[in-house]
Amino acid sequence: MKVTEKIVEVNANHILNIGVDVSSRKLDVHFECALQINKREVYREQIKNRSDEIEKSLKKYLSVAQTKGFLNLRIVCEPTGPYSINLLAMAKHLNCLTAYVSGEAVKNSKVIEFNGTNKNDLVDAEVINSLAERNKVLIHRTYSAEYTRLRILNSHYEDIDKAYVSSRNQVHSTLKQLWPDWSSKKSILYSRTGEALYKCYGLNPWKIVSHNYSYFAKRMRTHCKGVWSSTLKQIYRDAELSVKGHCSDASSTLESILGDHYENYLRGKQRKASLKDEMSEILSEIRQEDPRIPQARKNFISEFHIARLLAETGPLSDFSNLDQLNKYLGLNLRERQSGDYQGKVRLSKRGRSLARKVLSLVTLSLVRKKHLYGPDYHRIKTEKDKPGKLLMCIFMKKFLKSFFGIYRSNQSFDPRRLFIDRGKYEKLNSPIALEAVI
Template structure:
């Protein structure tokens, strides 16, 4: 028999936990104060989700807690995005403690507490309070102004990028209807040649062939210096082929629709470039406060991706070890085992999905044949016959370990350290020092 000790956390600071179920317009509150050994005084209330109402209620709870012998309040709720902003901001302003509970924990606790899955706001508030009493809570992290701005901009950048990709798809679909024989690269549409073609002809092949090739070439060269003759000839030839076998009844309508989507693309490109510059500026300001943040390095990570990664993780100093960081991002493993059954071990994916996407964008270029992780990536994928997604997750965790290690050690990036153990690396460095001295 294996015997171990388990430490039970005691509320030695005499904190009164208040469970709050948050919705867009109201807050359901539940908390309990002990009366005797086997009796509790239960408080339930419903208040409006407005700053004035919340401040009034919290002040009442503070005075009640002090009269019952408690030193402070801990406001506990589920992470509901903007709906909990008023509550948590006001609690912080009044110097109350704050914490989150997992929505999944609240859902599963209903089976334990009530032997059912019925849902109503009073039940949720009671479950939140029960979890808080057992200290099954998550840390409510507060950020500095720079980190707050960086996270907001990163979220906005993701929205702009999705809208940009959608607009590009619409451009390509509409162009296929308007100009079915277009054969140049799609990337040409957004280069200087494509923008000149849009300004002069709106990508309408009937307008392109309305005059002879000499006029088309002169006009294009006026708006786009240095364009290749072979490119212009290919464009004109494609326009002639499209006009030959199609009617122009819907050409003006398709041109107008294509113009809307193309303008959205151009605005998306400009907005993305502006957001990148702004996020890099904020990162430089953060570095003034924390010089341990790794520097950008070619073939490892760019300055912009450092800004995106920190926007999702927040200050790396908040994490005591790598395990906490991987769990926060949802890169920790989830096991499935019961008796003789052994299920697959998968990623939990309970953390920030956008952080995992940023990590994949950083790691993907590093897995090409001649890149940093290329040889190892393709060796594992081919020799061990592993799926690409699984191998990618392995190297995402490896990259995160390297990035966090650089931050904790306050050392510059050295690619040799990624593939050897610490003892071999220190021995290699000592040999290099001796050779330099000799």
């Protein structure tokens, strides 16, 4: 028999936990105070999700807490995005403690508390309070103004990027109807040549062939200097094929629709460039407060991706070890085992999904054949026949470990350190080894 010790946390600070179920218009509140060993006084209330109503109620709860011998309140709720802003901001304003509970924990705890899965707001508030009493809570992190702005801009950049990709898809889809014989690469549409073609002709083949090739080539070179003759000849030839045997009745309508999509693409491109510059400026401000943040390095990570990653993680100083950071991003492993059954070990994916996307974008450029992780990635994929998705997860974790290690050690990035253990690396950088190299 294996006997171990387990530390049970005691509410030594005499904190009164207030469980709150948050919705867009109202808050359901539940908390309890002990009267005797087997008797508790239960408080339930429903208030409007407005700052003035919340302030009035919290002051009332503080008065009750002082009467019952508590020193402070701890406001506990689920992370519900914008709907919990009023509650948590007012709690901080009144110097109350705050914490989150996992939505998944609330859902599963209802089965334990009530032997069922019924869903209503009063039940949710009671379960939240029960989890808080057992200290099954998550930290409610508050950020500086720079980190707050960075996270908001990163979320906005993601929305702009999705709209940008959608507009490009719609451009190509509409172009296939207007210009069915387009045979050039898609990338030409989004280059200087494509922008000149849109500006001069609205990407309408009927307008292009309304003049001879010489006029077309001269006009295009006026708006796009350096364009290749072979490219212009192919575009003109495709335009001639597209108008041959086709009716032009719908061309003006399709041109108008295509113009809307292309304008959306141009706006998205401009807005993305502006957001990149703004986020990089905020990152430089954060570096003044925390100079340990790794510097951008070619073939490792760019300044913009550092800004996006920090927007999701928040201050790296909040994490005492790599395991905490992995759990926060959902990169920790989830096991499935019962008796003789042994399921696959997968990522939990319970953390910030956007952070994992940013990590995948960074890692994707590093696993190319001639890049940092490329040789190892392709060797393992070939020799061990591992799926690319699994290897991407492995190298995402490897990159995060390197990035966090650079921050904690406050040293510059050294690619040699990635593929050897600590002992070999220290021998490699020992004075004797350096003298031999010199």
